[in-house]
């Protein structure tokens with residue numbers, strides 16, 4: 001099996017993106033099957049732990065203080081409320097709990113509180129992820145010491161297009177935070193948004209930047225823009241669904257080991273489009289009725305979709321086996337049980 005590459009060129013990425021659709025999906029599936037169980041989907045549940053009034057001006061975001069989007073601002077949630085929601089997410093079958101805060105960067109007293117949340121969620125046997133804006137090396141280390149598994153920090157688009165979307169921070173700021181997170185030994189969750197008016201070249205360049213980082217992000221969320229009234233991108237032209245799937249397929253080919261997440265925007269996608277995204281190599285979703293402030297498909301609908309496709313949620317408990325208290329938890333679908341006893345993938349051992 002070929003080792004993941006870190007020397008991708010823009011020309012190569014653009015050529016993949018432009019392949020005939022059947023050829024692109026075939027290649028993405030070959031890579032997907034070489035590294036992953038193509039029937040398994042990792043389930044992450046999101047919770048906004050601090051909502052709205054963000055000083056940044058990201059043109060897509062309902063939580064920026066600069067846009068009138070009707071989002072109700074909320075201070076940092078109390079620890080118990082967060083643990084309660086994490087328990088519910090675990091009961092619904094999630095394996096990762098992602099806590100998001102509408103900050104430019106966290107203040108020391110806030111970070112201490114988030115660290116306590118991370119410890120509490122981890123004790124439930126869930127993987128932990130936070131997205132808190134920019135962090136320094138010592139802040140990333142503080143989160144690592146609390147037991148954090150993943151830090152989400154998206155590059156969102158190409159460096160060339162970034163200035164069209166955000167003016168209050170630079171691309172280099174984002175890269176610096178990713179460096180601090182990686183240096184602390186945290187898993188990196190980093191991806192982008194499709195449908196902000198960017199060109200295919202911008203999409204290819206974003207994927208080149210991600211794939212040429214010193215390590216591939218362990219998790220790559222590919223979001224479709226959620227059009228939120230009041231934001232500057234509220235009326236952005238809708239993206240061709242096949243182009244969205246192409247982006248997922250190219251991400252899968254360029255970052256074979258990563259979890260590629262079919263992220264925001266699923267509420268406006270058909271079941272058939274989501275199935276196509278899985279065929280293109282997506283193997284993770286946000287699971288739960290809400291993203292941060294906007295909607296997401298019902299849990300029951302997602303479970304039914306996976307069952308109809310003969311797919312299954314990644315088993316709970318793989319992450320922190322030592323402290324796993326979930327023996328009584330049933331797999332999300334019957335097929336998850338059989339998957340647990342299936343022979344190892346030929347490729348997973350190659």
Ligand code: SAM
Pocket residue numbers: 054060061062063100101102103104131132133134152153154156192193223224225226227228264292
């Ligand atoms: N404030 C922190 C930051 O920007 O890193 C963390 C929270 S922020 C809401 C996390 C990510 O959500 C953004 O980087 C962006 O990729 C995604 N996001 C926000 N609004 C979105 C929208 N309307 N559609 C799709 N993705 C969105």
Ligand code: DTB
Pocket residue numbers: 046062100131152154191192221222223226263264291292293294295
């Ligand atoms: C990511 O890439 N997408 C998530 C998560 N990381 C933090 C956020 C999506 C937000 C969609 C709009 C909202 O609900 O705020």
Ligand code: SF4
Pocket residue numbers: 054055056057058061062063064101102103104133
């Ligand atoms: Fe703030 Fe993050 Fe929204 Fe940008 S994406 S406005 S940094 S919450």
